[in-house]
Amino acid sequence: MASRTVAKDIITLRGSAAIVSEFFGYAANSILYNRGVYPEESFAKVKKYGLPMLLTQDEEWLEAGKLQRVVMVIMSKATKEVLERWNFSIETDSDVVEKGVSREKSDREIMREIQAIMRQIASSITYLPCLDEPCVFDVLAYTDTDVPVPFTWIESDPKLIANPQMVKLHSFDTKIHKVDTLVSYKNDEWDEQ
Amino acid sequence: MDPETEFLSSKRQTGNEWELFKENVRPLKRGRNVDLLNHALKAHTNDQLKKSLLENRRRLIEAIDEYQGDDPLQPWLDCIKWVQEAFPPGGDFSGLVLIYEQCVRAFWHSDRYKDDLRYLKVWLEYAEHCSDAEVIYSFLDANDIGNTHSAYYIAYALHMESKSKMKAANDILNLGISSNAQPIEKLRDAYKKFLARSMRRPNATEEELKEDDLPVRSFGTVLARGESQRQAIKTFELGRNKLKQDQVHRTPLSIYNDTNMDVMRGHHSKPSTGSNSWHTLGGRAERNKENNAMPAKWTSHKIPQRPVPRIVGAVASSQIEVFVDEECEEKPKVHDEKDRTSSLQLRELDGRNIKKETELLRENPLRNFPSNSLPR
Numbered sequence: 001m002a003s004r005t006v007a008k009d010i011i012t013l014r015g016s017a018a019i020v021s022e023f024f025g026y027a028a029n030s031i032l033y034n035r036g037v038y039p040e041e042s043f044a045k046v047k048k049y050g051l052p053m054l055l056t057q058d059e060e061w062l063e064a065g066k067l068q069r070v071v072m073v074i075m076s077k078a079t080k081e082v083l084e085r086w087n088f089s090i091e092t093d094s095d096v097v098e099k100g101v102s103r104e105k106s107d108r109e110i111m112r113e114i115q116a117i118m119r120q121i122a123s124s125i126t127y128l129p130c131l132d133e134p135c136v137f138d139v140l141a142y143t144d145t146d147v148p149v150p151f152t153w154i155e156s157d158p159k160l161i162a163n164p165q166m167v168k169l170h171s172f173d174t175k176i177h178k179v180d181t182l183v184s185y186k187n188d189e190w191d192e193q
Numbered sequence: 194m195d196p197e198t199e200f201l202s203s204k205r206q207t208g209n210e211w212e213l214f215k216e217n218v219r220p221l222k223r224g225r226n227v228d229l230l231n232h233a234l235k236a237h238t239n240d241q242l243k244k245s246l247l248e249n250r251r252r253l254i255e256a257i258d259e260y261q262g263d264d265p266l267q268p269w270l271d272c273i274k275w276v277q278e279a280f281p282p283g284g285d286f287s288g289l290v291l292i293y294e295q296c297v298r299a300f301w302h303s304d305r306y307k308d309d310l311r312y313l314k315v316w317l318e319y320a321e322h323c324s325d326a327e328v329i330y331s332f333l334d335a336n337d338i339g340n341t342h343s344a345y346y347i348a349y350a351l352h353m354e355s356k357s358k359m360k361a362a363n364d365i366l367n368l369g370i371s372s373n374a375q376p377i378e379k380l381r382d383a384y385k386k387f388l389a390r391s392m393r394r395p396n397a398t399e400e401e402l403k404e405d406d407l408p409v410r411s412f413g414t415v416l417a418r419g420e421s422q423r424q425a426i427k428t429f430e431l432g433r434n435k436l437k438q439d440q441v442h443r444t445p446l447s448i449y450n451d452t453n454m455d456v457m458r459g460h461h462s463k464p465s466t467g468s469n470s471w472h473t474l475g476g477r478a479e480r481n482k483e484n485n486a487m488p489a490k491w492t493s494h495k496i497p498q499r500p501v502p503r504i505v506g507a508v509a510s511s512q513i514e515v516f517v518d519e520e521c522e523e524k525p526k527v528h529d530e531k532d533r534t535s536s537l538q539l540r541e542l543d544g545r546n547i548k549k550e551t552e553l554l555r556e557n558p559l560r561n562f563p564s565n566s567l568p569r
Contacts, residue, residue, distance in 0.1 A: 078378050089201045119212075126215045129224030133379060158195065166200050167227045168207040184197050188223035190270050190311045 012102045016176035017062035023114055023172070023179065024070055024088065025055050028139070030121050031072055031086055035128070037135045057150060061143055062090070062177060065097035069142035073159045077134040082159050084128065086121075087182040096176045103175035113172035117181055120169045127167065128185055163187055210234040218281040229278040236279075246279050250288075266312055269296040273315065285548040293319035294554050298561060301336060313339035317348050323558045326352055328568075332559060335568035343369060343380035350387065359391050 011019075032038055061067035072086040095101060140156060149155055164184035171180040194202075208231040211218065217237070218230065236242035253272040260268045273292055280287035296315050306312040316333060320326035330349045332338075339345040346369030353362040366384045374380055553560065559567060 085197065087197055087201065123212050123215050125220050126211050126218045127220075127225040127227050127230055130220070130222040132222070134382065160195050160197070164196060165224070165226060166197060166207075167211075168200065168205070180201055182197060182201055185224060188221075188226075188274070190223070190274065190314060 009104050009106050010102050011105055011174050011176055013063055013065075013096050013100065013176055016096075016103075016174040017059050019110060019174055020062050020090070020177045020179060021055055021059035023117075024058055026114070026118060027086070027088065027121060027181075028055075028072055030118055031074075032137060034122055034125070035074060035084065035131055035135070037074060037131070037137050057153070058141065061141070061147065062092075064147075065092040065094060066144040066147050067092075067141060068144065069140075071140040071142070071158075073138045073140060074131070074135050075138065075159070077136050082161050083131060083135065083186055085159070085161060085164070085184045087180075087184065089180045089182070091178040091180075093176050105173075105175045110172060110174055113170065116170045117172060120181075124167075124183060127165075128183070129188065161186055207231070208235075214281075219283040221277055225281075226278055230281055233279045233281050249279065250276060266296075266300060266306060266309065269299070269315070270311060273318075285551040288547050288551075290319070290322050290551040290554050291547065293322070294558065294561065301338070301562070301566065307336075307338050308341050310339075310342055310344070313342055313345055317344060319558065320348065320352070322555060324555050326558070327356075329558055331568040332562075332566075336566070340372065341374055343374045343376055343383070345369070346374055346380060347383045350383070354387065354390070359394070362387060363391075 058067060058070060067090055069090060070088045072088075073082055074084040074086075075082050093103070096103065138156075138159065140158065141153070161184055165187055166182060166184045169181040169183065171178060173179070207227055210231040211227055211234065214234045214237070217234065218225075232242070233246065236246050250272075253268070253275055257265075257268040257272060269292075273289070273296065276287055276289050276292060277283070280289065283289060293315055297312075297319055300306045300312060313333075316329065316339065320329045323329065330352060333345065333349075334340070346365050350362040350365040350369075353359075353365060366380065366387060369380050370377070370384065
């Protein structure tokens with residue numbers, strides 16, 4: 001009388017890393033698109049060649065349990081001033097990493113949580129300042145200190161915003177990786193150019 | 194620890210009213226403070242909070258009066274920012290348009306603020322709320338306000354572009370660049386984007402020639418100009434109410450003029466053009482029909498009664514507010530820097546017909562300005 005395990009409810013470390021990495025892809029695309037960082041015409045190009053390269057590295061780090069945070073930084077192209085920071089902070093279940101156990105959670109549930117975050121990202125124009133100048137973006141990865149820096153990445157300062165306004169969005173949890181989302185942006189200045 | 198890390202590691206959450214009521218929130222260019230926003234949205238359904246909001250507004254208005262420092266514009270800005278955050282949908286009931294108007298009118302003659310970017314921004318935001326902002330831009334031009342800032346030229350040019358006056362827009366941007374308005378890069382960038390857009394436009398040479406924008410007057414016998422003038426038929430409503438409340442209109446809906454229409458549609462109809470010639474007087478019976486016709490039901494339309502929405506801040510009393518005409522009330526002294534009497538008017542926001550005043554200002558933003566200040 002062995003109970004039937006629904007295969008898709010089992011989450012492995014690798015599976016979870018894949019889900020989280022995929023989420024970063026969706027989120028990053030959504031942010032760049034919604035915030036107008038790239039004009040619509042060049043967006044397809046960015047999607048194909050820009051982001052995936054950044055994100056395969058994330059997946060590796062996630063599997064090793066060494067990724068702490070991924071931050072997407074949006075800056076003014078002209079002045080390089082940081083205007084917005086999209087923070088995705090990750091808590092990894094160390095048991096899973098060390099002992100290779102798996103967890104249980106339905107895919108659908110996870111997807112629902114992710115969708116809730118995606119909806120919030122799109123709705124954020126409600127409070128985010130208008131980005132009416134050309135902008136560029138950067139992806140920062142916060143890793144454990146013992147992680148060597150791959151050659152496609154460089155060490156960087158955190159590019160923080162001084163006195164930011166901050167909004168915490170929903171989080172999602174695969175039971176192996178828990179991801180919190182926070183967006184921070186510059187305070188309003190009535191006399192800013 | 195940086196503030197973000199601190200926030201992330203704490204158990205603090207941000208309320209989610211902003212997401213639940215996002216349709217009721219007008220996005221601001223400068224962004225919003227989410228905590229204030231959530232608070233304001235909660236106030237929608239909470240009388241206690243609503244009262245405290247109104248109390249706050251009153252205090253900020255008083256602060257304008259009582260300000261003793263050397264930057265009298267600042268308390269106005271504090272008030273404006275607060276009203277924008279506290280009344281997320283904006284709209285005619287927030288009193289925002291009135292505050293803009295009084296603020297700009299308080300300082301238009303002041304040399305001190307001619308080049309102040311903050312002051313210019315109040316003007317620009319006021320312009321965004323008006324049905325035709327061109328008169329505002331002309332005013333700024335005639336009075337040398339804000340012409341060292343790129344924001345002025347960009348906004349002015351965008352407005353002209355929206356009216357398809359491409360040459361004017363082009364000239365304005367060029368003027369800004371040659372005047373070295375700051376920040377110059379932003380202006381150059383805006384110009385590049387403008388050029389790209391104008392390339393994509395279908396050739397609109399007709400509009401180019403008509404720099405004179407007086408409306409063509411017609412008396413019901415001329416068909417509405419071109420298909421591009423078609424607008425949705427304005428819903429007839431008894432009394433002016435909710436139609437424009439939650440929308441920031443730059444232009445009011447114009448009424449589609451169908452000359453074949455001979456069914457009475459309330460007060461907005463034009464007389465039927467069945468017999469549009471004045472050459473025949475018609476038979477006696479026809480001439481006298483108003484006196485002979487039996488009253489009949491309006492069979493074609495049933496106008497639903499809509500309850501008049503509560504004006505924010507109005508006390509629920511059975512009295513009807515008597516609107517006092519501009520001419521009959523005290524004229525505020527425009528030249529007083531502290532401008533006590535004009536903020537007295539503001540204080541009366543609570544008791545007054547905010548919406549009516551807002552609508553009047555939208556249509557004629559400079560109506561309170563002395564006539565010698567207006568551009569010829």
